[in-house]
Amino acid sequence: MTSHKIPLSLLSLLLSLSLMAEATPARWTGTLTAKVEGFSPAQVWTLFEDFSNLYKINPNVDISYALEGVYGHPGLVRFCSTHTTTKSPSGEEVVTIQWFQEKLLAMDTAHRCFTYQILENNVGITYCKSTVKVLPIDGCDSLLEWTYESDPLPGLTPDYLSYFFGTNLQDMADTIKKILKSKSEIECTPVKLCLG
Numbered sequence: 776m777t778s779h780k781i782p783l784s785l786l787s788l789l790l791s792l793s794l795m796a797e798a799t800p801a802r803w804t805g806t807l808t809a810k811v812e813g814f815s816p817a818q819v820w821t822l823f824e825d826f827s828n829l830y831k832i833n834p835n836v837d838i839s840y841a842l843e844g845v846y847g848h849p850g851l852v853r854f855c856s857t858h859t860t861t862k863s864p865s866g867e868e869v870v871t872i873q874w875f876q877e878k879l880l881a882m883d884t885a886h887r888c889f890t891y892q893i894l895e896n897n898v899g900i901t902y903c904k905s906t907v908k909v910l911p912i913d914g915c916d917s918l919l920e921w922t923y924e925s926d927p928l929p930g931l932t933p934d935y936l937s938y939f940f941g942t943n944l945q946d947m948a949d950t951i952k953k954i955l956k957s958k959s960e961i962e963c964t965p966v967k968l969c970l971g
Contacts, residue, residue, distance in 0.1 A: 802925060810916060812952065819917040819951055822951050824847065826846075827839060832947050832950050832954070839853055874896060878892050879891050888909070891905060900925065903923060906922045908922075919947065
């Protein structure tokens with residue numbers, strides 16, 4: 776019987792790779808959905824494709840604007856900021872500002888979807904990539920679908936991230952519905968002509 780010897784350097788490398796694989800936590804993934812009833816995907820997409828102006832459809836975002844790149848094209852980088860207000864133990868209001876730079880990786884207007892990645896931020900996200908789709912359901916209704924993959928966030932759980940994204944997605948669906956309803960009411964309002 777022949778004995779095969781593994782060189783010590785190769786054995787050390789294999790052991791190191793094995794330990795690295797065990798030490799690297801799995802990424803958090805999820806898919807969340809929210810309905811926009813009464814409006815088609817084509818109507819909803821007109822608001823969603825405006826990547827740099829997220830504040831228009833997400834009431835949780837204070838400001839958002841393009842930093843660089845071409846509107847609607849991969850490579851566009853947007854800046855987004857939001858704030859929370861809490862009370863300190865002494866009763867004073869404490870305002871915390873969270874900001875993100877997000878890069879558009881793909882935009883597919885024919886299939887009504889885009890993919891983006893969070894770049895720089897002040898909340899500790901090291902990697903997060905998301906795809907947002909506007910899908911048809913139930914005739915004239917739309918479904919917003921948000922699929923994400925993220926590195927674990929220190930001190931938080933996968934359920935927290937899912938809740939955070941899900942809340943934002945539902946808030947966007949509600950806001951889009953209000954905007955489109957308001958537009959349709961304006962377009963359908965009869966105009967009285969006064970002759971005289």
